[in-house]
Amino acid sequence: MSTGEKESPMTTVVPDYQHKTKEHPVAIMNPKAEAGAKDRLILGWLWKLMGQPAIRLALWDGWEVGAEDGTAVERLVFHDRRALWKVAFNPELQFGEMYTKGRLHVEGDLVHLLEKIYRSMARVYSPTGWLSLLERFRFYRPNSLERARGNIHHHYDIGNDFYRLWLDPEMLYTCAYFPREFTDLEEAQIAKMDHVARKLWLKPGERVVEAGCGWGSLALHLARKYGVFVEAYNISHEQLVHARERARQAGMECRVRYIEADYREIQGRFDVFVSVGMLEHVGVRHYDELSQVIDRCLTPEGRGLIHSIGRDQPGNLNAWIRKRIFPGAQPPSLSEMSRIFEPRGLSVLDVENIRLHYAKTLDYWLQKYDRAESQVQAMFDADFVRAWRLYLAGSVAAFRMGSLQLFQVVFARSGCNAIPWTREHLYRG
Amino acid sequence: MSTGEKESPMTTVVPDYQHKTKEHPVAIMNPKAEAGAKDRLILGWLWKLMGQPAIRLALWDGWEVGAEDGTAVERLVFHDRRALWKVAFNPELQFGEMYTKGRLHVEGDLVHLLEKIYRSMARVYSPTGWLSLLERFRFYRPNSLERARGNIHHHYDIGNDFYRLWLDPEMLYTCAYFPREFTDLEEAQIAKMDHVARKLWLKPGERVVEAGCGWGSLALHLARKYGVFVEAYNISHEQLVHARERARQAGMECRVRYIEADYREIQGRFDVFVSVGMLEHVGVRHYDELSQVIDRCLTPEGRGLIHSIGRDQPGNLNAWIRKRIFPGAQPPSLSEMSRIFEPRGLSVLDVENIRLHYAKTLDYWLQKYDRAESQVQAMFDADFVRAWRLYLAGSVAAFRMGSLQLFQVVFARSGCNAIPWTREHLYRG
Numbered sequence: 001m002s003t004g005e006k007e008s009p010m011t012t013v014v015p016d017y018q019h020k021t022k023e024h025p026v027a028i029m030n031p032k033a034e035a036g037a038k039d040r041l042i043l044g045w046l047w048k049l050m051g052q053p054a055i056r057l058a059l060w061d062g063w064e065v066g067a068e069d070g071t072a073v074e075r076l077v078f079h080d081r082r083a084l085w086k087v088a089f090n091p092e093l094q095f096g097e098m099y100t101k102g103r104l105h106v107e108g109d110l111v112h113l114l115e116k117i118y119r120s121m122a123r124v125y126s127p128t129g130w131l132s133l134l135e136r137f138r139f140y141r142p143n144s145l146e147r148a149r150g151n152i153h154h155h156y157d158i159g160n161d162f163y164r165l166w167l168d169p170e171m172l173y174t175c176a177y178f179p180r181e182f183t184d185l186e187e188a189q190i191a192k193m194d195h196v197a198r199k200l201w202l203k204p205g206e207r208v209v210e211a212g213c214g215w216g217s218l219a220l221h222l223a224r225k226y227g228v229f230v231e232a233y234n235i236s237h238e239q240l241v242h243a244r245e246r247a248r249q250a251g252m253e254c255r256v257r258y259i260e261a262d263y264r265e266i267q268g269r270f271d272v273f274v275s276v277g278m279l280e281h282v283g284v285r286h287y288d289e290l291s292q293v294i295d296r297c298l299t300p301e302g303r304g305l306i307h308s309i310g311r312d313q314p315g316n317l318n319a320w321i322r323k324r325i326f327p328g329a330q331p332p333s334l335s336e337m338s339r340i341f342e343p344r345g346l347s348v349l350d351v352e353n354i355r356l357h358y359a360k361t362l363d364y365w366l367q368k369y370d371r372a373e374s375q376v377q378a379m380f381d382a383d384f385v386r387a388w389r390l391y392l393a394g395s396v397a398a399f400r401m402g403s404l405q406l407f408q409v410v411f412a413r414s415g416c417n418a419i420p421w422t423r424e425h426l427y428r429g
Numbered sequence: 430m431s432t433g434e435k436e437s438p439m440t441t442v443v444p445d446y447q448h449k450t451k452e453h454p455v456a457i458m459n460p461k462a463e464a465g466a467k468d469r470l471i472l473g474w475l476w477k478l479m480g481q482p483a484i485r486l487a488l489w490d491g492w493e494v495g496a497e498d499g500t501a502v503e504r505l506v507f508h509d510r511r512a513l514w515k516v517a518f519n520p521e522l523q524f525g526e527m528y529t530k531g532r533l534h535v536e537g538d539l540v541h542l543l544e545k546i547y548r549s550m551a552r553v554y555s556p557t558g559w560l561s562l563l564e565r566f567r568f569y570r571p572n573s574l575e576r577a578r579g580n581i582h583h584h585y586d587i588g589n590d591f592y593r594l595w596l597d598p599e600m601l602y603t604c605a606y607f608p609r610e611f612t613d614l615e616e617a618q619i620a621k622m623d624h625v626a627r628k629l630w631l632k633p634g635e636r637v638v639e640a641g642c643g644w645g646s647l648a649l650h651l652a653r654k655y656g657v658f659v660e661a662y663n664i665s666h667e668q669l670v671h672a673r674e675r676a677r678q679a680g681m682e683c684r685v686r687y688i689e690a691d692y693r694e695i696q697g698r699f700d701v702f703v704s705v706g707m708l709e710h711v712g713v714r715h716y717d718e719l720s721q722v723i724d725r726c727l728t729p730e731g732r733g734l735i736h737s738i739g740r741d742q743p744g745n746l747n748a749w750i751r752k753r754i755f756p757g758a759q760p761p762s763l764s765e766m767s768r769i770f771e772p773r774g775l776s777v778l779d780v781e782n783i784r785l786h787y788a789k790t791l792d793y794w795l796q797k798y799d800r801a802e803s804q805v806q807a808m809f810d811a812d813f814v815r816a817w818r819l820y821l822a823g824s825v826a827a828f829r830m831g832s833l834q835l836f837q838v839v840f841a842r843s844g845c846n847a848i849p850w851t852r853e854h855l856y857r858g
Binding site: 119122177178179181312313314333334335338339341342343345346347348349350351352353354355356400401402403405414415416417419421422423424426427 | 548551606607608610741742743762763764767768770771772774775776777778779780781782783784785829830831832834843844845846848850851852853855856
């Protein structure tokens with residue numbers, strides 16, 4: 001069944017507006033145009049579908065449903081019938097699409113509204129229901145070498161200047177680690193790199209390979225502060241240009257090599273394998289390839305760390321995020337991550353879940369992003385501004401309510417006894 | 430093909446000895462009785478089957494094979510042909526059987542010999558080969574309520590006086606935690622209880638349920654030091670008698686209740702679920718029942734800790750250990766443990782692998798056990814003494830070379846934000 005005004009005999013929208021809808025969807029908003037009984041039914045049904053969160057939903061003519069008890073300070077307003085029906089029939093994808101196009105808007109805090117919806121939906125829907133399983137198989141597309149490049153280009157090559165507007169000065173686009181509540185983002189990103197380095201008990205002169213190095217900060221930090229040699233792989237060209245320039249300026253080209261290649265193309269033997277924020281883009285069905293790479297490149301006393309967005313149960317990212325923001329991305333559950341370690345005798349030494357640190361990191365990003373709104377709009381357009389705001393706000397909400405996790409997993413070869421006695425060294429000084 | 434002298438035309442053993450074999454196997458040992466060519470072939474083949482570890486293997490007549498390079502300070506001596514052939518045809522089970530019966534003995538350090546064999550076998554055999562898979566399905570018997578009681582009775586009800594000989598004064602029969610290298614066993618067992626308590630961030634007055642409480646020390650320690658109320662479940666009658674007496678003497682009966690029942694019979698709602706050293710006895714196919722129990726008994730802000738022997742890959746305990754020492758036991762891999770958490774929206778916050786701490790704990794036990802040998806022999810017999818020595822020594826070797834792991838997993842309900850910000854509090858003071 002397709003949606004749209006044409007099929008609704010109950011339409012009360014003036015034909016002029018209908019015509020405009022096709023060309024300039026935003027223009028249809030008219031608070032005075034009365035909605036029909038079907039629209040009201042759909043709105044009420046949508047609120048129930050969401051699990052009756054403590055928010056209000058409103059139509060373009062001001063008609064409302066939602067929580068009545070005064071806890072609903074956020075309001076979701078639909079601007080036109082077509083937007084309402086699209087969201088009703090495919091909420092996972094169309095909520096994002098309609099928000100991006102400005103055909104619905106949120107009054108009050110966007111993060112709070114999303115968190116309320118996520119939490120109420122989690123109460124209503126089982127994460128292991130057959131629908132979620134079906135969905136899992138339907139949407140996933142394998143990351144071949146070529147498609148992986150396309151997927152990564154889609155997100156990471158949209159301009160270093162854009163990311164510079166709202167990331168920290170080191171350009172770390174992964175979860176920070178806040179040792180204290182009052183640590184700021186810049187300190188927390190450096191603390192994250194040190195947390196990772198300590199977990200890997202690096203020794204000067206060791207050889208480190210980094211899979212998915214972003215703008216190169218971790219590789220540079222490890223080489224400078226811990227005296228190791230790093231080969232850092234990435235398939236985002238724009239990021240590597242920036243990374244190489246920084247290494248050159250720091251006079252560290254002798255210790256850090258940035259290589260434009262896929263993790264599957266890693267060559268050589270290393271004491272340490274590290275990957276921060278790449279696994280999400282690998283896809284579960286490619287974990288055996290990753291496992292082979294790690295097995296091939298690690299020395300007998302080698303160890304590694306994988307830092308990745310994850311989930312408490314197998315499942316997919318929101319459909320809109322996968323379509324518009326992160327094509328090919330798939331955050332794994334721990335049992336899925338085990339497919340990297342178990343088949344090749346890698347022993348998991350330590351798993352830390354720092355989900356709330358990612359909520360805080362994203363909150364910092366969102367605040368900086370909102371302050372840079374006019375600059376983003378000048379670079380792209382209003383749709384882009386809204387899409388990325390929704391992505392950042394939705395991510396804050398997802399980490400806060402636990403639909404996403406952040407796992408740091410430390411591993412070594414099975415039976416290797418050159419491992420730290422306790423984890424106390426992570427928290428010294 | 431069955432084994433034994435009767436079927437070997439090459440036998441050189443005097444018929445008198447053959448007759449004695451059936452009644453008193455040990456009596457057959459006669460260093461002067463010459464072994465045949467087949468025995469020598471078998472011995473050489475056995476060494477190759479083991480992956481050619483740096484040990485020597487010897488027959489009853491003094492004939493030897495093994496490492497030639499001087500690294501072989503340990504020697505494994507077979508006392509009779511039947512023992513040799515039994516071990517050759519079913520090494521996993523019969524090595525333990527023959528050692529127990531004194532029909533083979535080890536010169537040099539038993540732990541070192543076992544560790545060398547395990548390590549060389551791990552090099553030769555893939556942990557995921559079809560044989561290991563076959564073996565997995567063949568030997569496992571589900572732990573019904575009744576059989577679980579039988580299995581636990583087999584190991585834990587053989588006498589508190591026996592365990593008192595070689596455990597610490599608190600009678601903790603699980604992996605200790607050694608914050609420093611020089612911590613002794615008694616301190617390390619208390620440190621383990623505090624490590625567990627900190628991981629659970631207990632608050633005075635909270636309600637704790639313990640599944641599988643052993644001789645009751647952890648429950649008593651948590652109640653006394655952390656001011657919580659504990660209901661502790663166990664199906665070993667002997668252990669509970671001891672536990673209740675201790676609680677009575679400590680005047681803590683108002684805060685600790687010991688209940689003789691299976692974990693599946695846990696009733697009530699609790700802030701904390703804790704289980705130290707029980708999961709090994711549950712069996713992977715019962716994890717869904719355990720998961721249900723946890724889900725049923727935890728409050729919305731509840732959290733839990735499971736401390737268990739584990740493995741880097743799915744697999745079974747050594748066949749002899751399962752037959753003679755721990756019937757029904759099955760240490761899980763992390764992917765197998767995930768079956769407890771993932772289906773019911775439990776979020777894993779922290780996994781720590783303290784395998785080397787268990788090797789050290791077992792080393793302490795083995796030393797005390799060896800010092801108490803004459804007392805153990807007076808309680809049981811020489812076969813029992815040898816069987817338990819092999820079990821303890823084999824366990825030291827298994828944890829040291831990584832065929833066994835020790836996982837502590839902390840979890841909370843998905844999306845619960847009343848969790849510690851970092852793990853630093855575990856290492857304070």
